[in-house]
Amino acid sequence: MKTNCPTEDMLLDYIAGRLNRTQASLFEAHAEHCAHCAALRTSQAAVWQSLDEWKPAPVSAGFNRELWRRIDADARQSSWTRELAAALQFSFWKRLAPLAVAVALIATGFVFDHAGKQAGTIQPESAASIVITASEADQLDRALDDIQLLDEVDASAPAQPASSVM
């Protein structure tokens, strides 16, 4: 299609009879002087006319009846699934409530028990604290020995005048 030619949708609309009278006249005037558009118009008109020949088959007489049968079957199935859903939502879960509570209690007990056991297994920290206590006792013994030694040294030393203590 050349740059000054009408757009292709205008050609389609012209053949489909969707252009108003002014637009159609403009297109026809152009096609009189443009071999390209004239050829397109002819071939598109041929396609249009060929497609017109394709008549569809009549719809079956029982179409509506079969559709309503399907709609009824669908409605029945829907109500059955609705009832099941309702049953699952209320009575079913209502019956299961005591069991759910029991399971929750057991689970809680298990968690607490497990936590207690975990607390009892912190042995390395306890052992460390015992070790620290033992070393502190040794230190205390050594300190007492030192004090005793100093006392012995003091006892063996000569007495000082009272003014020098002040």
Place this chain on the structure above:
Amino acid sequence: MSPDLDAQLMLRVREGDDESFRVLLDKHRNPLVHFLQRMVQDAGASEELAQEVFLRIYRARTSYEPSAKFTTWMFRIASHLALNWMRDERHERSAVRLDGVRLDGATERGDDLPARQLKDKRPSVEHNLVYETRLQEIRDSIASLPAKQRAAVLMHKYEEMEYSQIAQVLECSESAVKSLLFRAYETLRARLAHLAIGAGI
């Protein structure tokens, strides 16, 4: 913009008025089945698909909101179903022909020709044969188009839809629809040109 009367009817269906659904069904049954006949080119499947479309519309009645034209919505469902069917059943396309049933739903016998043919002044066997050959070529030409191009052409030609409505049905832009149509008609012009010469167009 004129109010969409179909949407008004559908709103009544939403309120539980089945009679309004019957009105919609009677109004749109034939165009929908014919669109699907040309789309899938299988008479039995096209009616089953059309029933599925109406069933889905009926199922969706309680949540229906008139956000688009009713026909746009209906053809969108139909196009989706047809495209899926074509994708799934492509390998069985020849089965109907082997049963001796034509793709437009009639049998191979001449007494099942469309009504327009019956009005002809006793068409000869040769005339019928030429007519059948031409129809087969037209059907084959449409069948040769990619699915979306086919849907666009059928809606443009037979349903007389605007580009914007076809775009809404196929869920693409208006320029994409024009592109689909240009390519489709270009293919058809090439394939059907000899029919025009033969018919003296």
